[in-house]
Amino acid sequence: KVLEDLKQLDFAKESYDFVIVGGGIGGSTVASRLSENPRFNVLLIEAGPTNEGVIEIAVPAFFTRINNTYSWGHVTTPQTGLNNRSLAFNQARVLGGSSSHNGMVYTRGSSDDFDLWGKVSEDRSWSWENLFPYFLRNEKLVPPPGGRDASGQYDPQYHAIKNAEQSREIKFNLDVNSGKPSGLVWVQCTIGNGERCSAAVGALGGKVKERPNLTILLNTHATRVLPSKESRQLDIRTVEIVSVSSGKKTTVTAKKELIVSAGAFGTPYLLLNSGIGDKKELEDVKVKSIHHLPDVGKGLSDHLAFIVSWSANDVVRPVDTAAAFEEWQTNRTGPLTEISVHQLMFAHIPHDAPLFKEHRDPAAGPNSPHIEIVMLSVGPRIIASVGLLTPKSRGTVKIASNNPLDKPLIDLGYLTHPFDLLALKEGARIAKRWCEGSAYEGYITGFLGPDPDTLPEKEFDNALKAGAGTWWHPVGTASISPKGAKHGVLDPELKVKGVKGLRVVDASAIPYVPTAHTQAAVYVLAERASDLIKASW
Numbered sequence: 001k002v003l004e005d006l007k008q009l010d011f012a013k014e015s016y017d018f019v020i021v022g023g024g025i026g027g028s029t030v031a032s033r034l035s036e037n038p039r040f041n042v043l044l045i046e047a048g049p050t051n052e053g054v055i056e057i058a059v060p061a062f063f064t065r066i067n068n069t070y071s072w073g074h075v076t077t078p079q080t081g082l083n084n085r086s087l088a089f090n091q092a093r094v095l096g097g098s099s100s101h102n103g104m105v106y107t108r109g110s111s112d113d114f115d116l117w118g119k120v121s122e123d124r125s126w127s128w129e130n131l132f133p134y135f136l137r138n139e140k141l142v143p144p145p146g147g148r149d150a151s152g153q154y155d156p157q158y159h160a161i162k163n164a165e166q167s168r169e170i171k172f173n174l175d176v177n178s179g180k181p182s183g184l185v186w187v188q189c190t191i192g193n194g195e196r197c198s199a200a201v202g203a204l205g206g207k208v209k210e211r212p213n214l215t216i217l218l219n220t221h222a223t224r225v226l227p228s229k230e231s232r233q234l235d236i237r238t239v240e241i242v243s244v245s246s247g248k249k250t251t252v253t254a255k256k257e258l259i260v261s262a263g264a265f266g267t268p269y270l271l272l273n274s275g276i277g278d279k280k281e282l283e284d285v286k287v288k289s290i291h292h293l294p295d296v297g298k299g300l301s302d303h304l305a306f307i308v309s310w311s312a313n314d315v316v317r318p319v320d321t322a323a324a325f326e327e328w329q330t331n332r333t334g335p336l337t338e339i340s341v342h343q344l345m346f347a348h349i350p351h352d353a354p355l356f357k358e359h360r361d362p363a364a365g366p367n368s369p370h371i372e373i374v375m376l377s378v379g380p381r382i383i384a385s386v387g388l389l390t391p392k393s394r395g396t397v398k399i400a401s402n403n404p405l406d407k408p409l410i411d412l413g414y415l416t417h418p419f420d421l422l423a424l425k426e427g428a429r430i431a432k433r434w435c436e437g438s439a440y441e442g443y444i445t446g447f448l449g450p451d452p453d454t455l456p457e458k459e460f461d462n463a464l465k466a467g468a469g470t471w472w473h474p475v476g477t478a479s480i481s482p483k484g485a486k487h488g489v490l491d492p493e494l495k496v497k498g499v500k501g502l503r504v505v506d507a508s509a510i511p512y513v514p515t516a517h518t519q520a521a522v523y524v525l526a527e528r529a530s531d532l533i534k535a536s537w
């Protein structure tokens with residue numbers, strides 16, 4: 001059942017085996033899988049409202065219109081690497097989490113990215129091979145809406161395909177999700193039957209919400225996790241929660257486990273507010289330390305991107321939105337069932353590029369590309385968003401005070417490692433080489449820059465720093481590490497180190513940002529986590 005407010009929760013009648021904090025990709029997936037077992041009573045707590053009935057969420061092409069009602073409205077600290085700009089950093093606050101307001105691009109990343117989880121945690125059961133069945137379990141491939149043949153679904157980007165035939169650098173790759181994503185690929189999306197398929201729809205939709213052993217509590221903010229007073233070992237299964245509407249506060253205790261799935265910012269924030277983190281840093285903000293775990297909130301990494309553009313001698317015909325919306329409402333077909341991008345490019349920085357003389361290659365292996373390029377026609381211009389998939393810069397999530405309802409201090413640390421700026425520059429060169437291909441002859445009329453080859457170095461760097469922005473893929477703030485290792489936050493089974501009863505299942509557990517948009521990685525992590533949890537009870 002779905003409860004809109006804390007006052008509807010009947011504490012006298014109900015007790016829960018598992019309490020899950022955060023109804024995003026991690027939390028919704030685990031709630032769905034655990035409640036498959038009728039012996040488990042599951043409570044899922046989400047700070048935001050329902051996704052149901054929100055048109056901007058359901059219509060794929062409207063995702064840029066989703067307003068701040070469904071977001072935490074985070075703003076980063078001034079980013080020294082970006083000329084001290086602070087960036088708005090939307091993270092969803094709604095059932096389904098960021099899958100309810102993300103760009104719906106579905107890319108799994110490279111096989112090497114997942115093998116790296118196994119290396120980092122010294123537990124080879126985290127590997128592409130072992131995780132592959134979970135991708136299949138999590139995915140339901142559906143044809144495009146309107147009964148159209150998939151091969152004719154998109155306006156055939158014949159020109160781009162032609163460039164791929166000629167280019168030595170970026171070849172056509174039939175399936176981005178094979179574990180070898182490099183090349184020019186068709187985009188795959190989390191859209192089903194013309195509507196966004198978020199975790200709220202895919203994992204909790206249909207009959208799942210009606211399961212008698214699953215309660216979804218909305219509009220309820222978790223403020224702290226609390227240790228048991230009875231246990232001699234640190235045992236944490238209780239969470240303090242506050243009604244967003246009334247401010248009413250209470251606690252709820254899981255009989256078996258408390259699972260934190262509040263996302264790459266929300267999870268470290270909740271742990272820090274609870275006194276789990278670096279002891280000295282917590283004392284500085286007057287939070288009583290209950291468990292010294294210095295890496296909570298550290299190791300944050302994300303994909304940074306910037307735009308280069310070209311002039312073109314034609315314009316793309318704009319969609320008649322009113323007519324398209326009528327078609328969507330009537331049949332769930334038409335242009336609003338798609339995102340505005342049909343293809344993506346994943347490329348490697350050449351081995352002999354000068355930056356590799358100074359910096360070790362951070363790619364997880366030969367299947368992991370360094371650069372992704374997303375191209376769009378905007379008026380009489382072609383723009384390419386060039387993103388760095390293998391950043392070396394790291395950031396932090398911290399708390400500013402001992403008030404758990406304050407905003408977190410989010411520092412992405414963008415471009416604080418010199419490799420990242422050099423790598424993005426190489427990305428701009430890759431995009432330039434691509435657009436010099438003969439397929440664009442007579443269409444592209446000139447490069448508008450910023451041009452890494454003609455601008456003075458400082459000028460180019462400044463243009464990049466002034467324009468770069470996030471692709472919203474934060475990970476790593478409660479990373480897995482080997483059992484017994486002092487660094488890291490979670491053991492390979494996603495249990496918080498040194499604590500009984502508490503696991504983390506979300507993007508914060510992922511040690512390095514994969515060479516992909518991150519939702520598929522979180523889904524597969526949560527699928528495997530569900531099996532690990534089920535197996536231990």
Ligand SMILES: Cc1cc2nc3c(=O)[nH]c(=O)nc-3n(C[C@H](O)[C@H](O)[C@H](O)COP(=O)(O)OP(=O)(O)OC[C@H]3O[C@@H](n4cnc5c(N)ncnc54)[C@H](O)[C@@H]3O)c2cc1C
Nearest residue numbers: 022024026047097098102103104105222266506507517519
């Ligand atoms: C704007 C945007 C666009 C993106 N586009 C893409 C894309 O096109 N493709 C892709 O693959 N990935 C994309 N991503 C990334 C992807 O959506 C995330 O990697 C993924 O959703 C992370 O899952 P999660 O479970 O870790 O966190 P989330 O899905 O963010 O879920 C966390 C949930 O926890 C809740 N929560 C947080 N704190 C508390 C608290 N204290 N109490 C109660 N509840 C709490 C939040 O409200 C939220 O619902 C995008 C992300 C954003 C923000």
